[in-house]
Amino acid sequence: MVPHLMKLQKLMLRAAANHTAIPGFNIPYLPMMVPVVNALRDTRCFGLIMVARLEWTKFAAGGLRQIFDAYQAVKDERYTRLHLDHVPVIDEDQLPVEYDTILREAVEIGYDSVMVDGSRLSFSENIAATRAIVDMAHASNVPVEAELGAVLGHESGPLPPYEEVFATGCGFTDPDQARIFVKETGVDWLSVAVGSVHGAIAAATRREKKLEARLSIERLDQIRNVVGIPLVLHGGTGIRKACVLDGIQHGIAKINVATAIRQPYEALMDSEPERALEAVYRATRDVIEKDLELSNTADLIHIGDTQDCF
Ligand code: 13P
Numbered sequence: 001m002v003p004h005l006m007k008l009q010k011l012m013l014r015a016a017a018n019h020t021a022i023p024g025f026n027i028p029y030l031p032m033m034v035p036v037v038n039a040l041r042d043t044r045c046f047g048l049i050m051v052a053r054l055e056w057t058k059f060a061a062g063g064l065r066q067i068f069d070a071y072q073a074v075k076d077e078r079y080t081r082l083h084l085d086h087v088p089v090i091d092e093d094q095l096p097v098e099y100d101t102i103l104r105e106a107v108e109i110g111y112d113s114v115m116v117d118g119s120r121l122s123f124s125e126n127i128a129a130t131r132a133i134v135d136m137a138h139a140s141n142v143p144v145e146a147e148l149g150a151v152l153g154h155e156s157g158p159l160p161p162y163e164e165v166f167a168t169g170c171g172f173t174d175p176d177q178a179r180i181f182v183k184e185t186g187v188d189w190l191s192v193a194v195g196s197v198h199g200a201i202a203a204a205t206r207r208e209k210k211l212e213a214r215l216s217i218e219r220l221d222q223i224r225n226v227v228g229i230p231l232v233l234h235g236g237t238g239i240r241k242a243c244v245l246d247g248i249q250h251g252i253a254k255i256n257v258a259t260a261i262r263q264p265y266e267a268l269m270d271s272e273p274e275r276a277l278e279a280v281y282r283a284t285r286d287v288i289e290k291d292l293e294l295s296n297t298a299d300l301i302h303i304g305d306t307q308d309c310f
Contacts, residue, residue, distance in 0.1 A: 016253040024048035026258035028059030039284035052085035090120040092154040115145040149173030149193030156202040179226040196235035199259030224251035
């Protein structure tokens with residue numbers, strides 16, 4: 001098979017086996033996609049273009065089809081794939097979502113991977129919802145990400161005090177549950193709660209600077225040791241650098257980044273749209289080169305060690 005057409009699941013396993021990570025960049029405004037793809041190509045970093053449901057309900061991404069069509073026009077499969085991020089079963093406003101319809105449509109349209117987010121459900125409900133989506137997506141060879149534990153931040157209310165959450169591990173992914181969850185659902189990648197938080201998306205707070213989160217590497221190890229699949233870190237903006245780099249060495253194979261590239265775009269999009277695009281390009285490069293140190297990972301992921309790390 002031509003290397004650049006290799007399926008995304010294989011590339012994720014390669015990333016994990018080589019102790020590197022695939023960054024995923026959220027696109028809440030369609031024009032942001034071009035500078036993100038350019039930044040990935042120019043840094044020779046393999047990454048994902050992502051859209052989450054909230055990006056067409058609360059921002060201006062348009063919808064599944066618009067994002068897909070825009071992606072077809074600019075994709076470069078040496079460096080990019082298209083991922084459907086967070087499709088919640090219960091959304092950030094506590095409302096039920098027709099998640100299975102959205103996910104099925106994404107698989108039919110041709111997204112390379114999808115995420116079902118049942119993290120606001122009970123454990124057994126999350127298993128049932130995730131398993132049904134895995135069955136549906138795997139029938140089309142599309143890998144599925146799911147979430148277990150509470151990565152907070154998208155809700156509109158105030159966050160509980162961060163230090164308290166971190167010290168108590170409240171909402172962190174439970175390793176025993178993670179083991180059962182992965183076995184029962186057959187999910188491909190697991191988003192874990194180990195200290196990161198999402199950047200705010202509520203209109204009143206979305207422009208605020210994010211707090212500097214940390215990660216519990218101890219908890220990450222406990223999870224990694226029992227699940228045997230690539231782990232995903234949400235809330236990738238503004239995590240203490242030493243923690244993120246450590247996290248990549250301890251099983252994180254995908255890191256989601258939204259706020260770091262959205263805020264510079266929003267600051268300029270109405271007044272100076274051209275400069276807003278440049279700001280996205282620069283911010284994406286900074287995340288790749290400085291924050292995550294993921295330049296030049298495309299070669300490693302396409303032709304690196306094929307040995308399974310699990
Ligand atoms: P940040 O906004 O903190 O970068 O988080 C993005 C994210 O996790 C999207 O799924």
